[in-house]
Amino acid sequence: MATNDPAREGENLLFLTDEQLRKGIEAMFFAYRGFTADPDRILADYGLGRAHHRALHFIHRSPGTTVNNLLSILGVTKQSLNRVLRTLVEEGLVESRVGQRDRRERHLRLTEAGRTLEQRLSDAQRDRMRAAYRSAGPAAVAGFRQVLEAMMDEETRPSYETLRDGGG
Amino acid sequence: MATNDPAREGENLLFLTDEQLRKGIEAMFFAYRGFTADPDRILADYGLGRAHHRALHFIHRSPGTTVNNLLSILGVTKQSLNRVLRTLVEEGLVESRVGQRDRRERHLRLTEAGRTLEQRLSDAQRDRMRAAYRSAGPAAVAGFRQVLEAMMDEETRPSYETLRDGGG
């Protein structure tokens, strides 16, 4: 174990020990499970899955976004996303409009029902996040965000920083 | 948007606004993707998936752990875990020994090859975690961990706090 290797002293600033890193890795695993648990339960009632939640979330966040844009944010294939979007449109949760400037594009929006479901889902997820934030305090939250941002892929960070706005 | 609703003043301590919470939710999503990206690439070379990685990780962490114990940590069905374990045993990465005290139990250990792969995987994951920790600094790391721990389910937190030690 490199943990007790005195040769790497300069690097072993307490919070960089293998043990600390392992704890962080496990914390991510367990926390992510908690993070998705509440929405998953709600989605099950609708016969939908986590993939639908992600689509709803980002369409809600960027109304009028195009399929291609959503594709690059979610990082899945168009076939995969299409299956999800088809269901959402069929269920009357999402509306797909032909673009005005470029008629090849489809602009996506939540319907009233879609907004309602999205609200339920994000309320559940926010409740947990809020509770975690509250119990940890503002300083911890800042650190939390800093570490998460540093953990993203370089290419995905732009998607996070500023999601492209959908035309309309 | 409830964000600017002055009626909820007591609760709107800046870091609890809907906008802040949404950012946190998205940060979790994107960061988790980065978090798993490196191991996933390695696993693909071996024809293995993320489920195998999780099993390897926790077997490495608690050598001699039982199937049942692993089951409760991973939170999947025995059929699901069994499929994963069978592959790992077949590939010579994990060894399953009949328990001595209770011969119904199977105690799991990594083989030499298993240790090698686990090392490769966790090195990749730790590298990213280390980079994130380093760029964020010790205070941020403490906050990161605090928030993650608060975000876990009550029932899963014990698994995180102290993983049961495998006998044998």
Next chain:
DNA sequence: TTGGAATGTCAACAAGGCTGACGTATTCTT
């Protein structure tokens, strides 16, 4: 000896990833 616990296994199914191929508008480029 018998009930229950721990484990393994078979079968079937679903979600949600993937690749490849193809079709159809539409727009851009030459």
Next chain:
DNA sequence: AAGAATACGTCAGCCTTGTTGACATTCCAA
């Protein structure tokens, strides 16, 4: 105007990883 490129949809098939349900085996304990 013709052809290339783009945006999107769709069909078909495959994989991983989760789920249920049913059932066999082995072994511990009452």
